[in-house]
Amino acid sequence: MDRAEKLINHVESSIAAVSGTDPILIDTVSGIDPDVLNVEGFSTKTQRYLTANLCSLPKITYLELGLFHGGTFCAAINANPELIAVGVDDFSQDFSTKDVRQSLMGSLDKFGKKNWHFIEGDAFNLGNILPKNVDILFYDAVHSEEAQCKAMTHFIDNLSDEAIIIVDDADWIPVITGTRQGLKNAGDRMRVLKEWHLTDGRHDGPKFHNGLLIFVIQKI
Numbered sequence: 001m002d003r004a005e006k007l008i009n010h011v012e013s014s015i016a017a018v019s020g021t022d023p024i025l026i027d028t029v030s031g032i033d034p035d036v037l038n039v040e041g042f043s044t045k046t047q048r049y050l051t052a053n054l055c056s057l058p059k060i061t062y063l064e065l066g067l068f069h070g071g072t073f074c075a076a077i078n079a080n081p082e083l084i085a086v087g088v089d090d091f092s093q094d095f096s097t098k099d100v101r102q103s104l105m106g107s108l109d110k111f112g113k114k115n116w117h118f119i120e121g122d123a124f125n126l127g128n129i130l131p132k133n134v135d136i137l138f139y140d141a142v143h144s145e146e147a148q149c150k151a152m153t154h155f156i157d158n159l160s161d162e163a164i165i166i167v168d169d170a171d172w173i174p175v176i177t178g179t180r181q182g183l184k185n186a187g188d189r190m191r192v193l194k195e196w197h198l199t200d201g202r203h204d205g206p207k208f209h210n211g212l213l214i215f216v217i218q219k220i
Contacts, residue, residue, distance in 0.1 A: 003161075003162045004162045004193055004216065004218055007162055007163075007164055007216045008193065008194050008216050010054070010057060011054065011164060011194075011196065011214055011216060013026055013053075014026060014050055014053035014054045014056075015050065015196060015198065015214075017049070017050075017053055018046045018049050018050045018053065018207075023045060023046045023049040023050070023207075024049070025049060025052060025053060025056075025079065026053045026056060028056040028057075028058075029052055029053060029056045029079045029080065030079060030080065030081060031079065032049075032052055032075060032078055032079040033078050033111055035110075035111075036048060036071075036074050036075050036078050036079075036111055039069055039070055039071045039074050039107050039111075040068075040069040040071070040103060041068050041069045041070070041071030041072075042068070042071075042209055042210075043071040043072050043168075043209060044205075044206065044207060044208070044209050046206075046207040046208060047071075047072060047207075047208060047209060047212065048071055048072055048075035049075065050198075050212075051072040051073075051075050051076050051138070051166075052075045052076055052078075052079035052080065054076075054136060054164060054166070054214075055076040055079070055080045055083050055085070055136060056079070056080050057135065058082065059082065060083065060084070060135035060136060061084045061085075061086070061131055061133055061134050061135050061136075061160075062076055062083055062084065062085045062086070062134070062135065062136045062138070063085075063086050063087075063088070063130065063131060063134045063136070063137050063138070063155075063158065064076070064085070064086070064087045064088070064137075064138040064140065065087075065088050065089075065123045065137070065138065065139050065140065065141045065151075066088070066089060066093075066123075066139065066140035066141035066142075066168075067087045067088070067089040067104055067118075067140075068089070068100065068104070068140075069100060069103045069104055069107060070087070070103075070104045070107045070108060070111075072138065072140070073085065073087045073108075073116075074107050074108065074110075074111040074112070077108075077111060077112045077113065077115050077116045078111040078112070078113070080115070081113040081115055082115070083115050084115065084131075085115055085116040085117070086116070086117050086118075086119065086130070086131050087108075087116065087117075087118050087119070088118075088119045088120075088121065088123045088126065088130070088141075089104070089118075089120065089141075090120060090121050090122050090123075091120070092122075093142070101120075104118075105118070123141060123155075124147075124150065124154055130155070130158050131158065132157075132158055133158075133159075133160045134155075134158045134159050134160060134163060135160050135163055135164065136163065136164045136165075136166065137155060137158070137159060137163065137164070137165045137166065138166040138168070139151050139165070139166065139167050139168070140167075140168040140169070143168075143169050143172060143174060143175050144174055144178070145174040145175075145177050145178035145181075146178065147178065148167070148174065148175050148177075148178025148179045148182060149178040149179070149181045149182040149185065150182065151179075151182060152165075152178075152179060152181075152182025152183050152185065152186050153182055153185050153186045153189070156186060156189050156190055156219070159190075159217070159219065161218065161219045162193075162216070162217070162218050162219075163216075163217055164214065164215070164216055164217075165214070165215045165217055166212060166213070166214050167179050167212065167213040167214075167215075168210070168211075168212060169209075169210040169211060170197060170198075170199070170210070170211035170212050170213040171199050171203065171210045171211030172210060172211075175213075176213075179213060183215075188220065189219065189220055190217045190218060190219045190220055191217065191218055191220060192215050192216070192217055193215075193216045193217065193218055194215070194216045195213065195214065195215045195216075196212075196213070196214045197211065197212070197213055198211060198212040198213075198214070199211040199212075
């Protein structure tokens with residue numbers, strides 16, 4: 001089985017583990033602090049467990065763009081102490097909550113296991129600061145159609161030859177349209193081997209909130 005097939009199987013196993021009434025962690029996850037579920041944010045228990053499951057592959061690099069209070073990022077780093085995780089946020093989006101930076105850093109210190117690094121800034125303007133050979137990219141930054149489109153091409157050089165891309169809020173039309181156009185624009189540099197659209201079929205759903213798109217890609 002080649003790496004691409006392993007990634008596809010891993011995504012399917014990770015999704016299957018959270019598809020029941022109560023999401024569970026797959027066997028390779030070391031466990032998770034229940035308080036991770038209390039980190040403020042828009043992600044559900046299902047999404048946090050799914051992120052932890054996806055990041056359980058050995059010796060991988062995880063890059064999350066757009067952390068807010070750190071719900072999914074903290075789940076990933078807490079459950080997977082061997083993970084190399086980098087998070088980016090510039091705190092420019094107004095979600096009408098106070099002290100986001102302080103809340104995020106407190107959660108990272110509490111739930112991290114010396115396996116994370118945080119960069120404050122606009123991900124599109126960080127250049128060589130961002131890691132290379134990223135195995136899992138989670139995009140949850142600006143969700144305009146333009147930004148979504150740009151994200152699908154801008155970070156290709158940061159990805160491993162085969163990688164997983166996660167896009168949050170994938171029930172929103174600008175997210176879907178921008179992501180699809182971005183993947184089309186990236187067609188001469190990478191191809192999508194398989195994709196999943198996880199949705200509750202409504203906004204603010206109990207499992208997948210506003211939806212997730214997951215892609216296994218391969219560079220050309």
